[in-house]
Amino acid sequence: MLFSSPIFLFYFLPIVIIGYYLFRGNWRNVFLFISSLVFFAWGGVSYSILLIGSIVMNYFMGLLVGKNPGTKRSKNMLIIGVSLNLLLLVIFKYANFIIENLNFWLDFLKIPPIENDSIILPVGISFYTFQSLSYLVDIYRKETPMQKNILRLGLYISLFPQLIAGPIVRYIDIAAQLEKREVSIEKFSYGVQRFITGLAKKVLLANSFGYVADNIFTIIPSDLSSMSAWLGVIAYTFQIYFDFSGYSDMAIGLGSIFGFRILENFNFPYISRSIKEFWRRWHISLSTWFRDYLYIPLGGNRLGTRRTYINLIIVFFLTGLWHGASWNFVAWGLLHGFFLVLERLGGDRLLQKLWKPFQHIYTLAVVVFAWVLFRADDFQYAWGYYKAMLGLNDSHSGMYEIAKFMNPEFLVVLIIGTLASVMVFKKLRIYIDGFLSDQHGGRLIAMQSTFTILMILFYFGLFVLCSIYLLSNTYNPFIYYRF
Amino acid sequence: MDSKINIIKIRDVIISIGFVLLVIFPAMQSIYPVVPEVENTENRKLADEPVFDINSLDPFPAQYEKYFNDHFSLRNQFIKLKSKLIINALQKSPMPDKVIFGKDGWMFLVKNELAEYRGTNIMKQVDIEKVVKEFLRREAYLNKRNTKLYIAIAPIKYSIYPEFLPSYVDKINRKTRTDLIVKELNDSGLNVLDLRPVLLKKKKNGLLYYKTDNHWNSLGAFYAYNALINRIKLDFPSIPVLSLQDFNIKTDVTNGRNLAKMLNMIDDFTDTEYVFEQKFPSKAIKVKKVGYPVPKSFPYKWEFETEFETGNDTLPNLLFIRDSFGKAIMPYIDQSFNRSVFIFDAWKYRSDENIVENENPDVVVYLILESLWGGVLKGVDMSPVSSFKKNKK
Numbered sequence: 001m002l003f004s005s006p007i008f009l010f011y012f013l014p015i016v017i018i019g020y021y022l023f024r025g026n027w028r029n030v031f032l033f034i035s036s037l038v039f040f041a042w043g044g045v046s047y048s049i050l051l052i053g054s055i056v057m058n059y060f061m062g063l064l065v066g067k068n069p070g071t072k073r074s075k076n077m078l079i080i081g082v083s084l085n086l087l088l089l090v091i092f093k094y095a096n097f098i099i100e101n102l103n104f105w106l107d108f109l110k111i112p113p114i115e116n117d118s119i120i121l122p123v124g125i126s127f128y129t130f131q132s133l134s135y136l137v138d139i140y141r142k143e144t145p146m147q148k149n150i151l152r153l154g155l156y157i158s159l160f161p162q163l164i165a166g167p168i169v170r171y172i173d174i175a176a177q178l179e180k181r182e183v184s185i186e187k188f189s190y191g192v193q194r195f196i197t198g199l200a201k202k203v204l205l206a207n208s209f210g211y212v213a214d215n216i217f218t219i220i221p222s223d224l225s226s227m228s229a230w231l232g233v234i235a236y237t238f239q240i241y242f243d244f245s246g247y248s249d250m251a252i253g254l255g256s257i258f259g260f261r262i263l264e265n266f267n268f269p270y271i272s273r274s275i276k277e278f279w280r281r282w283h284i285s286l287s288t289w290f291r292d293y294l295y296i297p298l299g300g301n302r303l304g305t306r307r308t309y310i311n312l313i314i315v316f317f318l319t320g321l322w323h324g325a326s327w328n329f330v331a332w333g334l335l336h337g338f339f340l341v342l343e344r345l346g347g348d349r350l351l352q353k354l355w356k357p358f359q360h361i362y363t364l365a366v367v368v369f370a371w372v373l374f375r376a377d378d379f380q381y382a383w384g385y386y387k388a389m390l391g392l393n394d395s396h397s398g399m400y401e402i403a404k405f406m407n408p409e410f411l412v413v414l415i416i417g418t419l420a421s422v423m424v425f426k427k428l429r430i431y432i433d434g435f436l437s438d439q440h441g442g443r444l445i446a447m448q449s450t451f452t453i454l455m456i457l458f459y460f461g462l463f464v465l466c467s468i469y470l471l472s473n474t475y476n477p478f479i480y481y482r483f
Numbered sequence: 484m485d486s487k488i489n490i491i492k493i494r495d496v497i498i499s500i501g502f503v504l505l506v507i508f509p510a511m512q513s514i515y516p517v518v519p520e521v522e523n524t525e526n527r528k529l530a531d532e533p534v535f536d537i538n539s540l541d542p543f544p545a546q547y548e549k550y551f552n553d554h555f556s557l558r559n560q561f562i563k564l565k566s567k568l569i570i571n572a573l574q575k576s577p578m579p580d581k582v583i584f585g586k587d588g589w590m591f592l593v594k595n596e597l598a599e600y601r602g603t604n605i606m607k608q609v610d611i612e613k614v615v616k617e618f619l620r621r622e623a624y625l626n627k628r629n630t631k632l633y634i635a636i637a638p639i640k641y642s643i644y645p646e647f648l649p650s651y652v653d654k655i656n657r658k659t660r661t662d663l664i665v666k667e668l669n670d671s672g673l674n675v676l677d678l679r680p681v682l683l684k685k686k687k688n689g690l691l692y693y694k695t696d697n698h699w700n701s702l703g704a705f706y707a708y709n710a711l712i713n714r715i716k717l718d719f720p721s722i723p724v725l726s727l728q729d730f731n732i733k734t735d736v737t738n739g740r741n742l743a744k745m746l747n748m749i750d751d752f753t754d755t756e757y758v759f760e761q762k763f764p765s766k767a768i769k770v771k772k773v774g775y776p777v778p779k780s781f782p783y784k785w786e787f788e789t790e791f792e793t794g795n796d797t798l799p800n801l802l803f804i805r806d807s808f809g810k811a812i813m814p815y816i817d818q819s820f821n822r823s824v825f826i827f828d829a830w831k832y833r834s835d836e837n838i839v840e841n842e843n844p845d846v847v848v849y850l851i852l853e854s855l856w857g858g859v860l861k862g863v864d865m866s867p868v869s870s871f872k873k874n875k876k
Contacts, residue, residue: 001544006509007551014506042544189495192502403651408573445490452494459498463505468568471552471561472577 001042003250004202006470012039020258021183029155029178032258036160040124043164047122050092055154057084058132062153066139066146078140082133089129092122097325124164126322128157130289135171137293144172152178161254165247167265167285170292174260183259191256196463198249201242203466205420207473208413209239212405217375221384222393227402229388235405236375237368238417241270244283270421273359274351275339275366286322290315309341316340323374328382332373339366513556529553559747566746582742588752589647590742591640592697595854600641600648602656606664610860615667617863621834622673625847628839631674631718635711636665637699637808637852638679640692661853674714679853681710695754696740702732702757704811711812712819715846719799722819731760759814767791767817773824775838781829786810789825791817799845800824804832806858809850820846830855831862 001008016035023031041048061081065074090098096119103113135156138144147153156178162169216224216232224232248265255262269282279287295315301308313334320333343351351359369386376382387393419425432451439447512518530553533546552558566577576584583591591597598604622632641648661679668675682691682703691703699707705727712724739752770790777787791813801820803809805827817823824842828835832849839847851859 005548005552006555007548010506010509010555011551014503014510017503017506045541045543185492185495185499189498192498196502403649404579407575407579409569409575412573448490452490456494456497456501460501460505463502467557468561468565471555471558472565 001039004199004470029151033151033155036158039160040163043123050122051158055157059150059153061136062139062146065136069140069142074140078136081136085129085132089125092119092125094325095119127166127168130168131157138172144175161251162262167248167262168289169262173263177260181259187256187259191253193459194249194253196459198246198253199466200462201246203469205413205417206239206243206246209235213239221388224388226388226391229385233368233372237371268423272363274343274348274363275336276343278363278367290319312341313337328373328376332370335370509556518560563747566748577746581745585647585649587647588694590695592742596639596641599639599659599854601654602659604660606660606856611664611667614859614863615671618673619671630844631846633674633848635676635848635850636678637850638682639854640697642679643682643686643691660856664856676711676714678707678710682706690755693740693754695743695752697742698808700757701759701811708812708815712816722798725815729762733758765818766793778829786827791823793821796821802842802844802847805850806830806852806855808852830858832859833862833865
């Protein structure tokens with residue numbers, strides 16, 4: 001089930017909210033767990049068996065690892081648990097990719113290829129597997145005790161707000177909340193505001209950018225004019241940010257409605273002045289996961305400079321692969337890794353001497369060029385697309401392609417998207433709050449009330465607008481010939 | 484400071500309760516309708532409620548969601564609201580993939596027609612040759628039966644009124660697919676009537692297309708008829724021909740037409756209609772259908788065949804293969820023939836030789852909209868067709 005679907009918003013969500021607040025105590029966890037399973041089953045009933053299997057397996061592995069954490073036996077159990085989780089991930093996410101690559105070499109060696117019955121990728125498997133891994137490792141590291149209640153562990157792994165697109169919640173960050181958490185009107189209201197913000201990012205911004213990006217990324221590169229190519233990749237740059245951070249906002253907001261506190265996942269990545277900074281602001285829960293569970297165990301930067309670079313390359317190779325089973329994603333990860341190593345090699349000192357706008361341009365250029373690899377279907381397409389961006393092909397696409405997209409609606413979205421990406425709205429909010437707190441007496445009340453009314457209207461208006469857009473997307477008229 | 488805390492508290496309560504009310508509102512609406520219902524104008528069948536089958540669970544959610552979305556209680560109202568919002572706030576088409584807004588309130592259909600006008604849908608040379616070869620085969624077959632073949636090309640609105648297109652709709656290729664195909668058809672000696680120059684010449688006499696519809700209006704259709712019947716008259720000098728003087732023409736204002744309907748907004752636009760009243764009654768009378776087999780997936784099955792007879796057997800018989808543009812020609816052209824059979828075969832323009840042999844027409848006309856060569860090509864691959872059993876009239 002998608003958050004941005006009528007069935008979630010107007011069917012599932014009201015039932016879950018009302019049900020949740022009707023129950024008391026431990027029943028809330030039970031209800032939320034069942035709701036999460038229904039939510040997940042909606043995306044593929046048979047794959048929920050996989051999810052339940054993963055919960056049961058991790059529950060027992062957790063008990064085994066946590067019996068005497070830190071010992072050799074515990075370590076062996078950890079190795080088994082991690083391997084089992086990775087095995088699931090490899091089978092369901094990477095089997096097709098591995099077989100395809102093997103077949104390429106088998107064909108080269110004139111050996112008949114391996115039969116490949118395409119496995120459909122189960123929703124959210126990359127996210128919940130990574131959560132399970134963090135659980136087992138944290139127990140082994142004695143950072144947290146094992147969870148003896150399978151319901152609580154199940155809820156941790158399957159909690160529907162973050163189940164299918166993150167953030168990747170570390171067990172340690174949420175363990176206490178699984179046992180006891182407070183709901184309050186402040187948290188509920190904050191959750192509603194975050195949720196509506198995320199929904200608007202997804203429905204009004206990301207979908208509008210996506211419409212342009214999707215249309216341009218289906219054009220054969222040789223037909224693509226340089227301007228269209230840039231428009232396409234810029235639209236995609238905005239789309240992926242608003243889509244993904246919007247989803248995280250919705251997850252954090254929903255969590256808050258149910259009394260959870262889920263950590264932030266994005267922090268205005270496009271204002272970064274280096275790739276290093278970008279990765280501190282982009283998909284934070286994934287980069288910290290890789291830092292804590294891969295980079296540091298590999299030795300981090302403690303084993304000399306050469307090893308540090310190798311570690312970074314390994315991390316970014318896998319970061320790329322995590323996003324999808326294709327060499328495109330690997331190349332995207334490695335491109336980021338390459339620039340990160342370059343910055344470590346002294347590039348950052350050079351960068352800091354530059355005028356600040358140049359630091360932004362450098363970072364955005366790397367990020368935007370890398371997104372082409374992320375979006376393109378294969379290397380050939382990406383290569384053609386780069387050529388189009390650099391004006392190296394003579395395209396025949398005309399004014400229509402640009403003008404079709406560069407309409408007032410898109411320009412409005414582009415301006416709002418740009419302002420939102422560079423923190424303008426957040427700073428405005430901080431400024432208003434500061435301004436209000438400087439006021440006193442009757443003036444304060446008047447201003448406070450006005451602002452509050454505007455704010456309520458803004459959020460509800462935004463929600464209604466999102467609903468209108470969502471419903472309209474299901475409108476699919478056939479050409480009506482008059483008879 | 485106290486008031487500040489209170490205001491924030493009140494705000495949080497309003498936001499929380501308000502949100503819950505907003506998400507349960509559609510469910511309430513479906514039980515106790517508060518917002519008045521609006522008609523659905525999608526012209527398609529809405530999804531049925533799927534049957535829950537425990538043995539086949541995987542497809543159920545997707546089917547149910549389709550059903551849920553199609554039958555969502557506020558759906559039609561919301562769609563209409565969005566269209567209004569975009570048209571009024573942004574002055575653009577709310578569905579630019581389906582309908583383009585041009586100048587002075589003119590609307591243009593995107594499907595097939597935009598690409599035809601811009602020249603981005605060029606047909607492969609082998610396919611053009613295939614089409615020409617098939618029409619030559621059809622002509623030879625008909626000539627053997629003493630039947631004359633005419634191919635008329637109906638222009639899209641873009642070709643006749645490009646001045647009303649938004650300025651960003653540019654031509655990629657100067658020669659369109661129709662230009663290339665018509666040239667090849669002409670070169671092969673087929674009887675082709677390109678109506679584009681005809682209507683371009685006549686457009687100074689009045690509006691020939693609707694503003695909110697992709698079709699020609701009754702005046703445009705009349706000029707097309709006139710050019711076509713005069714061409715046929717060269718081979719059949721005895722047939723009567725109508726002229727504009729045979730009609731009283733009145734102007735009427737109507738609701739928005741098919742393109743406005745696609746946007747769910749017929750009430751928000753108006754259009755001009757010429758009403759043709761013939762000064763003397765037409766002798767052509769609609770007669771019973773023969774019952775030729777209708778293509779399975781054709782959505783307008785009742786339109787597949789239409790027959791008229793004038794009861795004057797000194798006149799020739801007509802078989803007219805058409806698309807929706809042929810409809811407005813029927814009330815004029817049927818008066819020139821003894822029996823007229825109009826076939827709308829799902830935009831395939833096939834050569835159904837069973838119909839030909841059953842009807843024994845003297846004249847066969849293909850009226851093809853210039854954006855629908857893709858359908859012609861499909862029809863070529865399917866010809867000759869039909870398992871219709873000959874039944875003696």
